[in-house]
Amino acid sequence: MxxxxxxxxxxxxxxxxxxxxxxxxxxxxxxxxxxxxxxxxxxxxxxxxxxxxxxxxxxxxxxxxxxxxxxxxxxxxxxxxxxxxxxTGDFGTSMSSGLPVAQVIGDRLPGTLKLAVLAFAVVVVVAVPVGVVFAVLTRGGRRRGVELGFTSTTVLLAAVPEFLVAVGLVALFAVALGWFPVAGRGDASAFVLPVAALAIGPAAVLSRVVRVEMLSVLGNDFIRTARAKRLPARLVYVRHALPNALTATLTLGGLMLTGMVAGTVLVENVFAWPGLGSTIVQSILQKDYPLVQGIVLVYGVGVLLVNLVIDVLLALLDPRSTIRES
Structure with missing residues (x-):
């Protein structure tokens, strides 16, 4: 009972x-x-x-x-x-080094996580304000030239593979100008180019999504009501419009975070970054299958955890989704 x-x-x-x-x-x-x-x-x-x-x-x-x-x-x-x-946390033993796979992953995982989390933070900090600003500037079909320039630029940035972005950044800012280190993990300056290589494309994509969602929300009746009450524009956009535009943004942002973790494989190899991405390439070349297996598991669990967190956050933003699925 x-x-x-x-x-x-x-x-x-x-x-x-x-x-x-x-x-x-x-x-x-x-x-x-x-x-x-x-x-x-x-x-x-x-x-x-x-x-x-x-x-x-x-x-x-x-x-x-x-x-x-x-x-x-x-x-x-x-x-x-x-x-x-x-x-029990035993992933086996590396064939190439003889060390426990869990130890190798534990040594390299922090480097990959730092790159992915920093890149994701840069994407959110850049893409959300940019998307909101261009939505406000182009709402109602105004400023067609601005809309065309924004769309063309973001499409171009999103179309370039992370690998080519990384190579271009190294050639310009590390080799030609000497502003940042070419490779390796040292002080804070060593993070700039790898993080930029991971963040540029996703930031362009996410800013377009934020703009489209904001344009949709700005056309709703409750926004017109808020304007009719002569509320400050900043209050209308930030408090009323932006939270309603974040659902699709949050979903795509979660997918981008998982994509960034996977994208570190190429970026880490360009910058000789000591993380899981460079380690899995080395282990594949060395045919170190237990280590490959362990890293694949870590990447997979990371993707599942991010998706779980995104589902919970979406439910918090829109509690009606928990009822619709019941």
Whole structure:
């Protein structure tokens, strides 16, 4: 009886029902991600140990490494050990360095997170005000030239791949002008070019979205009512219009954050940045499959967590969404 009452209470509470669905999807997605990463290594053609140690490695060394890694066990036994290791934070051992994969990831993850978070902060700080300003300037079909210039510039910036942006920034500001370091991670100046390479394209895209959403909101009746009350323009735009335009912006912003984390793979290699992006490329070249597997898992979990946070934030901004899904 108590269980039935609790179940009915959860169904009647849209927030609890929403949280339960999202948590269930998150757990299932984690299991699918972990299983896919495990099968990815199993489906790699050839012997990963032989590939990592080289064709000239003694047979005894290859067999000993295979046994140490548990690769001689049946597939279902390996899968069980793998899942148990994930629960305990044991991602295996790197074939190239002999260090625990968790230790290698722990050393390199902060560098990648700093780049991605700083780039995302720059995108939001730049794109939201720019989108709002150009929406105000071009509302009602005014200033066609300004609209054309804004659209053309943002399309051009968004179309250039991050890799080419990074190379161009290095050539101009590091090599030609010498304003910033070419590569490596040193003081604060070392962050400028990598962060800019990650942020320029997404900032252009997000500013266009903010402008379109603001134009849509500015045409609503409640905005006309606020103007009729002779409220200050800043109050109308910031307090009344902007919060209603943030739903689509927040959704796209979350997707961009996950894209920025993935984009660090190329940008880190251009700037020789000590993060997960440069590490996964090196591990692929060295055929260090346990390390590749661990980094893929970390990237995947990061994407799932960002999506979960975005879902919760959207529900906070628009509580009606929890009811519509019930």
């Amino acid at each position: 108590t269980a039935a009452v609790a179940s009915a209470g959860i169904r009647d509470n849209p927030w609890l029902s929403f949280a339960g669905r999202r948590l269930g999807r998150f757990v299932v997605s984690l299991w699918v991600l972990a299983s896919t990463a495990f099968l990815m290594i199993q489906l790699v053609p050839g012997d990963p140990v032989r590939a990592a140690l080289g064709m000239t490695a003694p047979v005894e060394l290859v067999n000993a490494r295979r046994q140490a890694l548990g690769l001689d066990d049946p597939l279902w036994v390996q899968y069980g050990h793998y899942l148990r290791g994930l629960f």
